[in-house]
Amino acid sequence: MSSILVVDDDKSLRDLLSAVLRDRGYEVEIAKEGDEALKILAHTRFDIVISDIIMPGKEGIETIREIRDVYPDIQVIAMSTGGSLGNVQILEYARMIGAHEAVRKPIKLPDLIAVVEQMLS
Numbered sequence: 001m002s003s004i005l006v007v008d009d010d011k012s013l014r015d016l017l018s019a020v021l022r023d024r025g026y027e028v029e030i031a032k033e034g035d036e037a038l039k040i041l042a043h044t045r046f047d048i049v050i051s052d053i054i055m056p057g058k059e060g061i062e063t064i065r066e067i068r069d070v071y072p073d074i075q076v077i078a079m080s081t082g083g084s085l086g087n088v089q090i091l092e093y094a095r096m097i098g099a100h101e102a103v104r105k106p107i108k109l110p111d112l113i114a115v116v117e118q119m120l121s
Contacts, residue, residue, distance in 0.1 A: 001025060001026065001027055002026050002027070002047045002048070002120050003026065003027040003028070003029075003044070003045065003046045003047055003048075004021055004026050004027070004028050004029075004046060004047065004048045004049070004050060004116070005028075005029050005030070005031060005037060005040060005041065005044075005046045005048070005049045005050070006018055006021070006028060006029070006030045006031070006050050007030075007031045007032075007033065007034065007036075007037040007049060007050065007051040007052060007055070007060070007063065008030075008032075008050075008051070008052040008055070008079070009032055009033055009052060009055040009056055010052070011032075013052075013105075013107070014030045014032075015030075016109075017050065017107070017112075018030050020109055020113070021113075021116070024113060024116075026116075029044065029046075032055075032057075033055045033056060033057035033058055033059075033063075034051070034055065034057060034058025034059060034060065034062060034063030034066075035057055035058045036057075037049065037051065037058075037063055037067075038058070038063065038066060038067075038070075041067065041070075041071060041074075046074055047074065047075065047119075047120060048074065048075045048076070048077060048116060048119060048120070049067055049074055049075075049076050049077070050076075050077045050079060050112075050116075051063055051064060051067075051076065051077070051078055051079065051099075052078075052079050052080065052105075053078055053079065053080035053090055053091075053094060054080060054081075054090075060078060060079075060080070060094070061090075061093065061094065061097060064076055064078060064094060064097055064098055064099050065097055065098065067098070068097070068098030075100045075101075075119050076098060076099045076100055076101075077099065077100065077101045077102070077103060077112075077115060077116070077119070078091060078094035078095070078099035078101070078102040078103070079102075079103050079104075079105055079107065080094070080102070080104065080105060081104065081105040081106075082104060082105075091103075091104065100119060101115050101119065103115065
């Protein structure tokens with residue numbers, strides 16, 4: 001069974017994604033921000049990390065960089081409502097630093113499930 005770590009500061013979104021992914025048969029854990037996610041990753045193996053970009057504490061870009069450096073086999077999906085870092089769009093930047101996929105919030109659940117299934121196939 002594939003395992004997924006969902007990282008987002010929005011409890012309702014964490015709970016929704018967790019429930020939907022569990023209903024699809026995945027093992028799911030959740031984290032509120034990047035530091036918590038990295039502590040979980042130190043003890044548990046995941047196939048995919050789905051991470052928000054803008055979070056309090058350790059934000060998503062820094063978290064994705066660390067995941068790519070320390071756990072290169074884990075696939076990463078970045079999530080954000082958008083925005084930019086200078087002249088670079090934040091989701092584009094997330095891909096540049098190692099996210100395998102990037103999805104815009106609000107999340108369309110069928111699209112996210114399709115991305116997860118494609119990444120795991």
